[in-house]
Amino acid sequence: MRKNNLLYTAWVLILITGSMFSCKPKNAGDAVSGDAAQQVYVAPGKYDEFYNFVSGGFNGQLSVYGLPSGRLLKIVPIFSVFPENGYGYSEETKPMLNTSQGFVPWDDQHHLELSQTNGEIDGRWIFANANNTPRVARVDLSTFKTAEIIELPNSAGNHSSPFITENTEYVVAGTRFAVPMDNDNGDVPINTYRKNFKASISFISVDKNSGNMNLAFQLRVPPVDFDLSHAGKNKSHDWFFFSCYNTEQANTLLEVNASQRDKDFILAVNWKKLEEYAKQGKGKKEAVQYAHNVYDETKHMATSTIEKQVLVLDAKDLKDVCYFIPCPKSPHGCDVDPSGEYIVGSGKLAALIPVFSFDKIQQAIANKKFIGEYDGIPVIEYEAALYGEVKKPGLGPLHTEFDGRGNAITTMFVSSEIVKWNIKDLKVIDRQSTYYSPGHLCIPGGDTKKPNGKYVIVYNKITKDRYLPTGPELAQSAQLFDISGDKMKLLLDFPTVGEPHYAQAVAASLIRDKSVKYFDINKNQNPYVTKGEAESKVVRNGKRVDIYITQIRSHFSPDNIEGIKAGDEVYWHVTNLEQDWDIPHGFAIKSVPENAELLVMPGETQTYKWMPKKAGIYPFYCTDFCSALHQEMQGYVRVSPAESNVPLTFSTGKNLPDSATAPPLLDK
């Protein structure tokens, strides 16, 4: 009897468990095939195949993931201060965030573009835009540090940026917000928008050896909102294409008033001609102010220069440079296929995807197939530029990248899916749900001449129930799909930091081996470097005190300092003497307002500013666990009242306590 009961219970349990599995609610779990885990598993100690550089959106930074694992490898601070490593806090990095309006500690980082040679990713730099205070940055991919930031005059909302030409000749920066120009009176009624506001597209040249950026010239354009852009490739090499919306030129309730027209525009710009005109001296030089900040790798130090001039060319005066192409409806993505022939507009309110033909655009221009002019710029007939439309692709097409096998993949924001379609016959091949509301997507090299069509990564705007709940604010979700076959297969969900918009991915082999491991201490040109403990010192000059202090596992030199006075301006120049990979030392002092910590890389010097106000003893210590004796890596600095005459002294290991005060049992 008892035996039967037991058997019965067991059967019931098995049945319940079985039915639980079969009744699992329909969600992405069903979409994941059996070998997904194997495809994304990167064994401990093994490297990922791709670097994925992901914009940080409202955190102002760039994050670096490994693919296919989705592991977060690094956050590179660009436009926002980063207390975690002292970026924007150390004296050496503060100038990176300087602008014509002073120090700006935050921005909104939307789009990234890896540098290219011959239309292919060359792995040297990655460019980033700041959407709020208009700026473009260059990050060095040997150090993963921000090397340069340039501010843009006559600009607001640098959204249509930082897209590049095939040989990184130029990085562009198109404005989302039209505003009165810097030299015009900005104190005007807002509803005089159509008369007083203008838009700008900046062309920043990039030195092909050093990478140094220079604001070469600006194109002045009508006051519409520029959204995204891409340069042509191969035969369309000389051209740049910019999507724009608000061709209604509304200045209030854009949600309704900028969605009136059936079609907005893609602006085609012949940048080669524009460059020629700029060189010929067309256009005019305007007196403006913008910051240009450069980080010097040998000095480990940034300088900020305020530039005073920009060359402006007005689109309406240049008859053969700019053409508008009608594009339904408030287009976002503006993507050029690997051949350079097809330009895909993604109208976020449209129920179709228009594909324009570069050849047809050229014919239309030659045959003047224009429907008229818009603020002096010819508007090409829609049909004359159109190759064809992808019918019923889904709702809310946003952004398209290419797999290199003749197909395109487009995100559908409203219907929460990605759609794969053939560029030639414009037929939909496959669609897969994403979770939820995808913004951008990324195929390694997917906007270059040579895509690597192994994966697509989709960056979703809404996360909802994808992960364990964490209160009202959730991490944004990214999803990795295998796109090597006809059907796209969901492999992995992974949370991201900030809010990813555009992203780039590249084979790790292009970057991995040139990663800098430490800085050669002998080549350190920082004016405050301390090359060896024998040089460590403390120097007073009036109220300014410079402390030349070194770090090595596991002590500071000096680690006892006396004679600092309340009201002094103290600079700690911290040099890390280590010469090995992955041995940074940290530096922090108790209770310092408006400062963070320093993380000093091996062979580097960074400076920490300290304005002690109150007499007392202040401990300082190493914040980055460096050795078994890391916890012993500490020191004291004594602050005396302003009028005191405590002499300036400093030492390591010499300032010993009186033996009469030895603690009990010390000799036992």
Next chain:
Amino acid sequence: MKKLIFLSLFSAILLACSNSGEKNESNVSTSTTASTESTSSSNPSYDPNRGEGKFTHVDVSPTLDAAMADAGNKVYTVKCSACHKLTDEKLVGPGWKGVTQRHTAEWIMNFVTNTDDMLTKDPKAQAMLEICLVRMPNQHLTDQEARDVYEFMRKNDGVK
């Protein structure tokens, strides 16, 4: 009855697991010395006087090369002096007095340039690590810098 059998089986498994766990731990605690012995005994090709690294033979003249020693002093000031005194007093690492009598030129130059490998394999390096407890950093000296530092060590040990 059945429950009892089941329970006892279960606890037996648990015990078995914990036993093996303990064994593992005791293995770990003796492993430092065990591996030290095994490296020297089980690998007869390892030369503990030479260490492991690129230097197999270093030409050392009976007299000092003063220029090399001066260059070595400069390297010492930047990259070594934070942890090594020139006396026999231990700071972070051992003092350098007598170091050229304790080790061969090859061993010292291999240790300086191939630090991580030596700390993993070499019995004398491991013995020092047990005393100092801070892994010596690889300060990435060039071959010539390593040789210069060795000459400076010789000067410090009284070679004229």
